[in-house]
Amino acid sequence: MKKNVLLMSLLAVFVLVAVVGFFTPAQVIAKDWEGKIVVWDAPRWPDENDDRFHWMKSRIAEFEAAHPGVEIELVEVPWAELGQKLNIAIAGMDWPDLAPVDISGGAIKLKQLEQGVIEPLDDYFTKDELADFFPGALEAYTYKEHLYGIPSSMTVHAMLLNLDIFEERGVEPPVNGKWTWDEFVEKMQKLTFDRDNDGKIDVYGFSTYIMPGYYEAWPFLMMDGARPLSEDGEEYTFDSPEAISALEKFASLKFEYDVSPMEMGGNDVGGCFQAFANPELRTVAVEPWASWAIASVRNNDKYQTNFMVAEYPIGETGQSVTVGGSGGFVVFKQSNKDKKAVVVEFAKFISDTEQQYIFATEYGTFPARKSSQEMGPFADNSHMKRASEMLQYAVSIPKHSNWPQIDERIQAWLQLVLNGEKSAKEALENAGEEAARFLNK
Amino acid sequence: MIFIKGQINPTEVGSRRRLFRRKEKQPTMHLLKQIGKHKWDYLFLLPKFSVFLVFIALPVVWAFVLSFQEYQIFDTVWVGLDNFKAVFTGDLFYKALWNTFRYTLVVVPSQVMIALILASLINPLNRKAQTFFRAAYYLPTVTSVVVISMVWRWMYNSRGLLNYILSLVGVDAINWLGSSNWALTSIIMMAILTPPGVGVILYLAAMGSIPESLYEAARIDGAGPITTWWRITLPLLKPTTLYLVVLGTIGSFQVFAQVLLMTDGGPGYATTTLVHLIYKSAFRDFEFGLASAQAIVLFGIVLIFAFIQFKFLNTDVEY
Amino acid sequence: MNSRKIFATGLRVMAYCILIVWAIIALMPLYWVFTTALQLPDEVLSMPPKLIPTVVKKFIPLYLQGDKDQALHILSESFKSVRVLFTDIGLPKWFFNSVLVSVTATLGILLLDSMAGYVFAKKQFPGRDFLFWIMISTMMIPGQVTLVPMFILVTKLGIKNSLWSVILPPLAMVFGVFLMRQFMKTIPTELIEAARIDGASEFKTYWKIIIPLSKPALATLGILTFMSVWNSFLWPLIVLNKSYLYTLPVGLKTLQDKNLVNYGLLMSGAAISAIPMIIVFLFFQRYFIKGLTLGGLKG
Structure with a gap:
């Protein structure tokens, strides 16, 4: 009988352990402003040891030295996995205190923001402090009139031109980086050729890729004045005549003018970059990229290219257009006010005037602060300077709580158009029908 | 046995x-x-x-x-059958189901047939040759899907091995993973050309346990090798076939890692499969409720299929 | 008689041809992993592709011609990406983690599954069949179903971001219980009865009689478990957040830095992660085969 009791209590203990383990919150709440802060960061530019996290590490060391009792733990996350890891962490209610997130990008869902996962930071900034930020950068971190993060950089998409190929073919690069659609097509045709005389084209004028969350191709679709959603974000407008004409023109690069390779419009981002920048290939003369690529083909030994920055071709509107984005840090839900203050202080510390200047010179982004811009980060970098001029034409991606789903549908149909499987009109209309179910929620 | x-x-x-x-x-x-x-x-x-x-x-x-819930971070709401309704009215579910069906319908019979043919050819060989071929066909199975998918993606690359081989025969390069017409076919092709090591081994084991006396009798009756194979070997292999078909179906319905690593469901939705859809609902859209409902529907479909196969193939086999 | 012989020989030759061609197709991808891994950095993307890496073609001739420097130079260039993996990137740590996780999980599974398999195969107790079928029926459930709850669970248990989070969940896999039960059913019950009559305790019976007799099945299960843990990808990717905790496949995935795909480096990593499994397979081939046939037979 005793043994039975023993056995039963063993079973009971097991059940208890399982149940208790399951319901006890694992998060330990920091007692006061002395304690541990968890910061996520993604790879930045490398130092001499090829460490791409050295920037954040040095920031942490400096901050810790100035704040005894505060310990900052760095979690290194690759960009490609940041969104997923963050979302998984949110689902498990185990988020970091601070992470590099663009709230209008796919990494965080506005739905989660609405549910209170991200702390609004309005109370931590004075009017004067806010005045130092470019309005566009603040805009990107503002949702329903609250500021949900500290902008630390801005980016823009621009066309990169391999000048060696231009020279090889005797093609004049566009003057001051401006070209109309017709000029663009003409140059692309000249840049497409058979380099080794085997009867097959091996160098192409233009290429890019299409994938959810990537917008390198979108300025082409906007060149005649189309936008994906209406101003209020409630209606799909990418089926307008301007959108259809622009997409038809874009697809004609591949199917009518034959200036793009078979992979154009696929989802191989890495392959696309290699085709442009890998010295072994260099089989595409012109590709659009976000501004980080400028730093890569300028500073990285492996990919150094003789290049220039140009605008997207000008369409019916007579004005070039591009897609802009912004980067920065968001503070996640805090249960301790004092800790929150320290976290915000650190967030400010890593995105002050000097740090944003360093980002601009080393990392290939534009400062979100006017004061950093005034320090002249691009004095010796004409490419970045040229790209920064494009900020004025930058359009941002719509902020809609279901944007990831809408984006996925649109991009899926775009892929089919660039495979020659669907007409521009059919695709954009179908995308609209599929997007509609996510707009009316 | x-x-x-x-x-x-x-x-x-x-x-x-x-x-x-x-x-x-x-x-x-x-x-x-x-x-x-x-x-x-x-x-x-x-x-x-x-x-x-x-x-x-x-x-x-x-x-x-x-x-049965809508998962939210701070409070979770009961939504009854809404998630299941959403599964069946969703725009992608039927596409994913159709792709998964096509994948399964081609891959499972091909793999089982290839395994049967290879095993039948290996069986009469001497021991050393048997061991060699068994190892050769099983070896790719021990490496992870990540490695296999990585290398196939590399071979399917526009500058990869396969297009090079095509160019030798004078065929134009194919946009393997990039075009809707080829993407699913490419993934299917990878599955078929990755040898069915498990099947070969199981068939060989089953063939080894068929009593020699049966073959003797057939030989005395004057039956040729093909007749013997058709009349004796094949019927006696039925349990193994059933096992492979059921297991293959369950596996194929869950095809995922290849899709994620090679096409991510694209182009368009040409290669979205059921599990890829579940994965996307759960870890891209973070609709855990919907994802769970999709997973349960998938489970139901797999069960029904396994049941039908059992009934259909399991006429006189005891398990 | 003679024509029949020719016919038989013809059949045999044809059989060999089919088998060999298919073996080449089967091994081609693996061959291509290793070839790409060993190609010189500037050869990886070359057209036409180098079917035989330069180092294989040139090293020995150059060495024999006395051009040792050139030979060694080619050798060192060929292993450049392997070197990069081992020195610049945390590959040794990932490798160690993979070994640690796979070995621990395997030992754990061997113990738990042999104990459970033993009572399922050889004992009669209330609820036995019920418990067994509950466990076995979950084998049909796609792993993705439990991914989200598992993640929340691991977070609540406080083992996220430690290697326990990748060691413990595999211990629950039920295939091994099934396998051990199938095998242990073939152990004559008389042996157990005899031990009991000799006064051996239950544990002693298990440890001294059942375990030694089950060695082949244990070896099989051990290898299959090792393989599946070594190759597992999605779960570690989700729960391990720190690069020093990564297992090999997760580390490989992070190598695939989206914007700078480097096939030479990727294939070197793939090769390094594949080599241990290939070695294990070649050495323990018969256990793989045994495991498959055991799992596939009737019970």
């Missing part, structure tokens, strides 16, 4: 003991006694069953609960 019959009935000892305890009428006491009597059995089982409960049973039940 290695089953030993005529064991001592282990209940015998126990049943005699039970006679003494008949008087106790409270059922709970009876249960306690039972547990006490078999305490070692339960103790032996306890560790495994504990981890099973925590890491499989609990999550499974939890997933079922989730499928």
Whole structure:
């Protein structure tokens, strides 16, 4: 009988352990402003040891030295996995205190923001402090009139031109980086050729890729004045005549003018970059990229290219257009006010005037602060300077709580158009029908 | 086949003991006694069953609960059957289902047939050759899907090995993973050309256990090798075939890693499969409720298929 | 008689041809992993592709011609990406983690599953069949179903971001219980009865009689478990957040830095992660085969 009791209590203990383990919150709440802060960061530019996290590490060391009792733990996350890891962490209610997130990008869902996962930071900034930020950068971190993060950089998409190929073919690069659609097509045709005389084209004028969350191709679709959603974000407008004409023109690069390779419009981002920048290939003369690529083909030994920055071709509107984005840090839900203050202080510390200047010179982004811009980060970098001029034409991606789903549908149909499987009109209309179910929620 | 019959009935000892305890009428006491009597059995089982409960049973039940909820971070709402409705009215579910069907319908029969043919060809060979081919066909199976998918993606690359081989025969390069017409075919092709190592080994084992006397008899009757194969080998391999078809179907319905690593469901939705859809609902859109509902529907479909195959192929086979 | 012989020989030759061609197709992808891994950095993307890496073609001739420097130079260039993996990137740590996780999980599974398999195969107790079928029926459930609850669970248990989070969940896999039960059913019950009559305790019976007799099945289960843990990808990717905790496949995935795909580096990593499994397979081939046939037969 005793043994039975023993056995039963063993079973009971097991059940208890399982149940208790399951319901006890694992998060330990920091007692006061002395304690541990968890910061996520993604790879930045490398130092001499090829460490791409050295920037954040040095920031942490400096901050810790100035704040005894505060310990900052760095979690290194690759960009490609940041969104997923963050979302998984949110689902498990185990988020970091601070992470590099663009709230209008796919990494965080506005739905989660609405549910209170991200702390609004309005109370931590004075009017004067806010005045130092470019309005566009603040805009990107503002949702329903609250500021949900500290902008630390801005980016823009621009066309990169391999000048060696231009020279090889005797093609004049566009003057001051401006070209109309017709000029663009003409140059692309000249840049497409058979380099080794085997009867097959091996160098192409233009290429890019299409994938959810990537917008390198979108300025082409906007060149005649189309936008994906209406101003209020409630209606799909990418089926307008301007959108259809622009997409038809874009697809004609591949199917009518034959200036793009078979992979154009696929989802191989890495392959696309290699085709442009890998010295072994260099089989595409012109590709659009976000501004980080400028730093890569300028500073990285492996990919150094003789290049220039140009605008997207000008369409019916007579004005070039591009897609802009912004980067920065968001503070996640805090249960301790004092800790929150320290976290915000650190967030400010890593995105002050000097740090944003360093980002601009080393990392290939534009400062979100006017004061950093005034320090002249691009004095010796004409490419970045040229790209920064494009900020004025930058359009941002719509902020809609279901944007990831809408984006996925649109991009899926775009892929089919660039495979020659669907007409521009059919695709954009179908995308609209599929997007509609996510707009009316 | 290695089953030993005529064991001592282990209940015998126990049943005699039970006679003494008949008087106790409270059922709970009876249960306690039972547990006490078999305490070692339960103790032996306890560790495994504990981890099973925590890491499989609990999550499974939890997933079922989730499928009736809308998961939100701070409070979760019961939504009844809404998630299941959303599964069947969603724009991608039928595409994913159709792709998964096509994949399964081509891959499973091909793999089983290839395994059967290869095993039949290997079987008459000498021991050394048998060992060699068995190893060659099984080897790719031990490497992870990540590695296999990585290298296939590299071979399917526009500058990859396959297009080079095509160019040797004068065929134009194919946009393997990039075009809707080819993407699913490419993934299917990879599955078929990755040899069915498991199938080959199982068929060989089954062929090895067919009594030689049956073949003797056939030979005396003057049957040629093909007739023998058709009349004797094939029918006797039926249990193995059934096993491979059922297992293959379950596996194919869950095809995922290849899709994620090679096409991510594209272009368009040409290669979205059911599990890829579940993965996307769960870890891209973070609709855990919807994802759980999709997973449960998938489970149902797999069960139905396995059941049909069992009924269809399992005419005179005991399992 | 003679024509029949020719016919038989013809059949045999044809059989060999088919088998060999298919073996080449089967092994091609693996061959291509290793070839790409060993190609010189500037050869990886070359057209036409180098079917035989330069180092294989040139090293020995150059060495024999006395041009040792050139030979060694080619050798060192060929292993450049392997070197990069081992020195610049945390590959040794990932490798160590993979070994640690796979070995621990395998030992754990061997113990738990042999104990459970033993009572399921050889004991009669209330609820036995019920418990067994509950466990076995979960084998049909796609792993993705439990991914989300598992993640929340691991977070609540406080083992996220430690290697326990990748060691413990595999311990729950039920295939091994099934396998051990199938095998242990073939152990004559008389042996157990005899031990009991000799007064051996239950544990001693298990440890001294059942375990030694089950060695082949244990070896099989051990290898299959090792393989599945070594190759597992999605779960570690989700729960391990720190690069020093990564297992090999997760580390490989992070190598695939989206914007700078480097096939030479990727294939070197793939090769390094594949080599241990290939070695294990070649050495323990018969256990793989045994495991498959055991799992596939009737019970």
